[in-house]
Amino acid sequence: MNPASQKGPGESGLYNRIAVLRAERGISRQELADAMDVNYQTIGFLERGDYSPSLKLALALGEYFGLPVEAIFSARPLQPLSEQVYGTRAGDGEKRS
Amino acid sequence: MIQQRKFLGISLARRSRRRTLVAGFWIMGFSFAVFAPFLFRGHPRQFSWVFLPFLAQAALLGGEGRKGLVRDFHGHTPDNEPVDYSFMTPEDIAARKEAEKQNRLDEREARARDAAHYKAFELLRWSVPLVAFAAFTEPFIGFAYVRQALLLLVVLVIQALPQSILLWTEPDMEEEG
Numbered sequence: 655m656n657p658a659s660q661k662g663p664g665e666s667g668l669y670n671r672i673a674v675l676r677a678e679r680g681i682s683r684q685e686l687a688d689a690m691d692v693n694y695q696t697i698g699f700l701e702r703g704d705y706s707p708s709l710k711l712a713l714a715l716g717e718y719f720g721l722p723v724e725a726i727f728s729a730r731p732l733q734p735l736s737e738q739v740y741g742t743r744a745g746d747g748e749k750r751s
Numbered sequence: 752m753i754q755q756r757k758f759l760g761i762s763l764a765r766r767s768r769r770r771t772l773v774a775g776f777w778i779m780g781f782s783f784a785v786f787a788p789f790l791f792r793g794h795p796r797q798f799s800w801v802f803l804p805f806l807a808q809a810a811l812l813g814g815e816g817r818k819g820l821v822r823d824f825h826g827h828t829p830d831n832e833p834v835d836y837s838f839m840t841p842e843d844i845a846a847r848k849e850a851e852k853q854n855r856l857d858e859r860e861a862r863a864r865d866a867a868h869y870k871a872f873e874l875l876r877w878s879v880p881l882v883a884f885a886a887f888t889e890p891f892i893g894f895a896y897v898r899q900a901l902l903l904l905v906v907l908v909i910q911a912l913p914q915s916i917l918l919w920t921e922p923d924m925e926e927e928g
């Protein structure tokens with residue numbers, strides 16, 4: 655588990671990739687909050703895994719990031735995105751060299 | 752759920768500061784409830800002191816209207832019915848929408864508000880019968896000041912408990928951005 659790639663589960667029991675996706679796309683909390691029509695503090699709660707979103711908000715986040723909901727939220731620890739896409743793990747590069 | 756980040760120039764982003772403020776509010780409120788009936792006895796309008804907790808709650812803690820530390824509990828939420836704008840001029844609709852936007856509670860805030868009211872109700876459910884029992888118990892019968900103090904305390908608790916719970920429990924606030 656790469657702690658930098660995901661947050662949670664916090665109080666909600668959900669792991670999520672919102673912080674990673676937001677950082678990857680250079681979106682501020684406020685911008686995401688405005689797009690989701692929620693308070694920016696709510697985005698912080700979601701990122702920390704302290705709030706479990708409604709299905710409507712989860713779907714809206716999925717639509718915003720262009721990803722399925724299960725790529726953003728999971729009840730189990732999420733793999734780092736690079737590992738999921740390319741099958742590489744942390745330290746693999748060092749081993750090869 | 753907290754709309755005012757500062758009080759008298761002091762940042763309330765940290766929960767510990769909010770808790771200090773809440774504790775101060777309740778010490779003052781409790782003192783007021785205990786001493787007001789004694790201090791203002793015989794005053795021709797002593798009944799009007801019953802409204803002081805309402806003013807303190809509205810001006811400081813919030814929850815009712817746009818003033819105060821906590822956001823308006825009556826703000827439009829995602830679960831509310833769509834607003835009916837019929838028979839309104841475009842200017843009125845624009846003004847109404849702007850007001851709703853400012854007062855709006857998102858789903859987490861609405862949930863936090865409801866949870867705070869539930870916790871407050873659970874506390875009141877047990878404390879109000881105790882207060883009523885105390886007011887009817889032998890030593891207090893005929894002792895109007897004590898009954899007045901208890902009633903003032905009940906009014907204060909009913910008015911300010913949900914806001915106090917929210918201020919007490921909401922975690923440290925993060926910077927915008």
